[in-house]
Amino acid sequence: MPKDREYYEIRNPADTRQIISKFPKLARDDVKAAISIAKDAFQKWSKTLPVERAKILYKTAEIIESRANDLARLLTMEEGKTLNDSVFEVVRTANLLRFYAGLITRAQGKVIPSQDRNTIILTTREPLGVIAVITPWNFPLSLPAWKVIPAIATGNTVVWKPASITPTIALELVKVFYEAGLPEGVLNLVTGPASEVGDELVTNKEIDAITFTGSLQTGKEINEKIGRQNRFIRIQLELGGKNATILSKNGDADLAIELTVRSAFGLTGQACTATSRFLVPEDMHDEVLNKLVERTKKVVVGNGLKNGVDMGPLASREQYEKVLSYIEIGKNEGAKLVYGGQPIRGDEEFDYGYFVMPTIFDQVTSDMRIAKEEIFGPVLAVMTYRTLDEAIDIVNSTEYGLIAGIITKDISEAARFAENVKAGVIKVNKPTIGLEPWVPYGGVKSSGNDVYKEMGEEAIEFFTKIKATYIGY
Numbered sequence: 001m002p003k004d005r006e007y008y009e010i011r012n013p014a015d016t017r018q019i020i021s022k023f024p025k026l027a028r029d030d031v032k033a034a035i036s037i038a039k040d041a042f043q044k045w046s047k048t049l050p051v052e053r054a055k056i057l058y059k060t061a062e063i064i065e066s067r068a069n070d071l072a073r074l075l076t077m078e079e080g081k082t083l084n085d086s087v088f089e090v091v092r093t094a095n096l097l098r099f100y101a102g103l104i105t106r107a108q109g110k111v112i113p114s115q116d117r118n119t120i121i122l123t124t125r126e127p128l129g130v131i132a133v134i135t136p137w138n139f140p141l142s143l144p145a146w147k148v149i150p151a152i153a154t155g156n157t158v159v160w161k162p163a164s165i166t167p168t169i170a171l172e173l174v175k176v177f178y179e180a181g182l183p184e185g186v187l188n189l190v191t192g193p194a195s196e197v198g199d200e201l202v203t204n205k206e207i208d209a210i211t212f213t214g215s216l217q218t219g220k221e222i223n224e225k226i227g228r229q230n231r232f233i234r235i236q237l238e239l240g241g242k243n244a245t246i247l248s249k250n251g252d253a254d255l256a257i258e259l260t261v262r263s264a265f266g267l268t269g270q271a272c273t274a275t276s277r278f279l280v281p282e283d284m285h286d287e288v289l290n291k292l293v294e295r296t297k298k299v300v301v302g303n304g305l306k307n308g309v310d311m312g313p314l315a316s317r318e319q320y321e322k323v324l325s326y327i328e329i330g331k332n333e334g335a336k337l338v339y340g341g342q343p344i345r346g347d348e349e350f351d352y353g354y355f356v357m358p359t360i361f362d363q364v365t366s367d368m369r370i371a372k373e374e375i376f377g378p379v380l381a382v383m384t385y386r387t388l389d390e391a392i393d394i395v396n397s398t399e400y401g402l403i404a405g406i407i408t409k410d411i412s413e414a415a416r417f418a419e420n421v422k423a424g425v426i427k428v429n430k431p432t433i434g435l436e437p438w439v440p441y442g443g444v445k446s447s448g449n450d451v452y453k454e455m456g457e458e459a460i461e462f463f464t465k466i467k468a469t470y471i472g473y
């Protein structure tokens with residue numbers, strides 16, 4: 001790497017005086033070199049036996065678990081989430097490794113009866129080649145893991161660009177893979193500005209598929225760039241959300257409040273699965289709102305490394321400013337601020353971090369920007385409805401369709417909700433946050449291009465192509 005390479009600092013969002021690491025701002029030529037390394041490595045890696053690849057994945061899981069505490073601490077210091085939430089990410093990563101290790105050693109194709117005698121027809125799955133993985137910062141370990149692991153498990157090689165603010169934990173994951181025996185060149189990390197590093201990955205003709213998670217705006221930009229290339233390429237886009245939880249008249253209000261507080265303010269609202277709209281029956285509004293505010297007052301905000309903290313800082317200055325600006329937007333468009341709405345300042349513990357109070361707006365209507373646009377922070381919009389049909393219309397009224405929840409004891413109501421809500425994931429009496437690795441995941445409408453799902457067995461479909469072979473004998 002050239003000596004004059006420019007480096008940038010990663011700082012702890014809970015205390016920006018603390019420098020976590022320094023990373024190089026790579027240039028286009030570096031990315032081209034990484035792609036070429038991945039392309040060379042593909043020749044051998046794609047021919048390794050699934051059982052050999054599985055062995056490396058199992059070993060990686062073992063090492064990750066043995067360092068769970070250190071990895072979780074690093075994740076918290078870099079991204080800001082609480083230590084419990086970081087441990088959850090580490091454990092999920094180990095689970096993903098074992099799940100895909102098991103999956104790739106199972107049957108992958110079909111034997112199809114032929115119309116001719118003495119003929120066998122079978123299908124096999126083959127890897128695609130070099131995969132570009134582009135990921136956001138909010139789940140900087142387990143989200144990239146659910147792309148990288150099935151990609152390499154199926155024999156592809158990867159060039160991965162992590163979000164610029166969370167490269168440290170990304171590098172740790174790459175190191176563990178190599179320690180577990182991954183051959184050189186199979187997984188390559190490239191750090192630096194999206195305008196150069198990201199753009200090169202999206203436009204380089206040696207890339208065989210792109211899997212991206214991030215904002216709607218970037219997703220559209222990438223989609224347009226791919227569209228302008230005169231070639232066919234697989235692309236998976238997982239984008240934003242504006243998820244609602246409905247409390248039904250037949251639901252347990254206390255449970256709804258508990259799950260909503262967890263899904264709205266846990267992870268500081270920086271989850272694509274977060275609840276950002278809470279729909280309450282009109283005649284239960286006053287009682288539920290009071291209880292919601294009382295419960296939210298108990299959310300402990302602070303440095304995620306500290307015991308008992310429920311909500312860490314926002315992950316960056318950009319996020320902090322974005323959230324505060326949405327709070328102003330909410331006030332200006334007539335929503336009633338009933339709790340929070342301010343940065344936390346005036347104490348050494350908070351003064352150097354991006355801390356904002358958990359915030360609740362009441363009297364929010366579907367036409368307001370805070371009900372339509374993804375804020376990606378701890379801001380909850382409370383809305384009311386009269387009938388379940390009206391509530392479902394409100395849930396469906398945004399351009400997003402990632403995840404939606406209902407709290408009800410009525411099974412037929414839950415089924416009606418699941419059938420009529422346009423979202424990739426439905427939760428009944430569960431928090432909207434919290435995905436399981438063995439379950440397919442992906443949004444509809446503007447929440448994703450929804451051609452291929454992530455996680456579950458379905459992830460294998462994105463990372464492999466099917467070949468049909470006819471054998472006469």
Ligand SMILES: NC(=O)C1=CN([C@@H]2O[C@H](COP(=O)(O)OP(=O)(O)OC[C@H]3O[C@@H](n4cnc5c(N)ncnc54)[C@H](OP(=O)(O)O)[C@@H]3O)[C@@H](O)[C@H]2O)C=CC1
Binds near residue numbers: 138197218376
């Ligand atoms: N549906 C889902 O599963 C999830 C969706 N998200 C969404 O992610 C967003 C938050 O993440 P955030 O990182 O801010 O999102 P961005 O879209 O800004 O960035 C995501 C990744 O793409 C890179 N990138 C940005 N612009 C380009 C470009 N033009 N070409 C190629 N790569 C680019 C970023 O690099 P850099 O960091 O250098 O800018 C980063 O690595 C939220 O809107 C959220 O909804 C988050 C998690 C899950």
Ligand SMILES: O=C(O)CCC(=O)C(=O)O
Binds near residue numbers: 138270
């Ligand atoms: O809710 C979860 O478990 C995962 C959510 C997620 O990965 C995300 O928000 O990016």
